[in-house]
Amino acid sequence: MFLLKFDWNPVSGIDIIGNFKLHFYSLMWIIAFLLGWYIMKRIFIKEKVKLEYLDPLFIYTVLATMLGARLGHVLFYQSELISQDFFSIFLPFRFHPEFEFTGFQGLASHGAAIGIIIGMYLYRRKYKYKSLMWILDRVVIPVASGAVFIRIGNFINSEIIGKVTDSAFGVRFIQDEYAQGEAMQLTGMKTPKAAYDAIATNPQFQDLLQAVPYRHPAQLYEAFCYVFVFVILWYFYIKTNKGNQAGFLFGLFLVLLWTIRLFVEFVKEPQGEEYITLMGLNTGQMLSIPFIIIGLYFMFGFKPKTKEA
Numbered sequence: 001m002f003l004l005k006f007d008w009n010p011v012s013g014i015d016i017i018g019n020f021k022l023h024f025y026s027l028m029w030i031i032a033f034l035l036g037w038y039i040m041k042r043i044f045i046k047e048k049v050k051l052e053y054l055d056p057l058f059i060y061t062v063l064a065t066m067l068g069a070r071l072g073h074v075l076f077y078q079s080e081l082i083s084q085d086f087f088s089i090f091l092p093f094r095f096h097p098e099f100e101f102t103g104f105q106g107l108a109s110h111g112a113a114i115g116i117i118i119g120m121y122l123y124r125r126k127y128k129y130k131s132l133m134w135i136l137d138r139v140v141i142p143v144a145s146g147a148v149f150i151r152i153g154n155f156i157n158s159e160i161i162g163k164v165t166d167s168a169f170g171v172r173f174i175q176d177e178y179a180q181g182e183a184m185q186l187t188g189m190k191t192p193k194a195a196y197d198a199i200a201t202n203p204q205f206q207d208l209l210q211a212v213p214y215r216h217p218a219q220l221y222e223a224f225c226y227v228f229v230f231v232i233l234w235y236f237y238i239k240t241n242k243g244n245q246a247g248f249l250f251g252l253f254l255v256l257l258w259t260i261r262l263f264v265e266f267v268k269e270p271q272g273e274e275y276i277t278l279m280g281l282n283t284g285q286m287l288s289i290p291f292i293i294i295g296l297y298f299m300f301g302f303k304p305k306t307k308e309a
Helices: 024-046 050-075 108-126 132-156 181-189 192-201 203-210 219-237 249-268 284-298
Strands: 005-008 013-017 022-024 170-173
Touching: 005 249, 013 024, 022 024, 024 132, 050 108, 050 132, 050 284, 108 132, 132 219, 132 249, 181 192, 181 203, 181 219, 192 203, 219 249, 249 284
Parallel strands: 005 170
Antiparallel strands: 013 022
């Protein structure tokens, strides 16, 4: 049973030049976007759509996803940044309380979803080769695959952690429990890596390790489920005629992904201030419910007004 419990103390990235580090979380985003580009290319070829439309779609998707995810996090979970550290919202730096390169952190999937929908609307206004619904029905397939890698990145970063558990399966997130400065102070080590390694492996600091609770690896739960979301969407697109039913795949994506999010939230720690709560449901769950309802509408009630090429 102990094989189902383990300590998590990974390196967060690869040192490249000086203090610049390529974070594995950023690498997961790169993989997600590149894989998404490849999947959409296959779809374009299958449906005989000119590939000249693919790269603009990729650019719109990347910008809409990142901007939407960042603004969504700020609005839903960290609105104090608007007054306390405004420029950190859009830049990979923190200016308060001191200047620090942070990379792009604090990204909300609900904001990303809204951003992608708006981005596809703007893309469709410029490139009119297919309907907006055709684009949304197909872009959700690579989005689902990308979600898998984003959650793996969250796990590597020891962020979006789960609640404490006494079940047979759990992970001790050492880097989440102790801030870098605290870990260095408690161990007397000169670098964060040495401090975390000491807590994880040095018997002298066994009491510090034992103070770290086992938690649900909620990120891995989501990543595992999102694999099935991608497989189901791909199956319906390739093996059935549902890809020709405007809105069905888009709606199915919304229902599957946000239902998973709704239930996984029960084992997650809050990601920030809980601005929206009702009947025991947290902000993430309350934001997921409208997406599920909208998804059901597009699956079973949506009728396009006109049939566009």
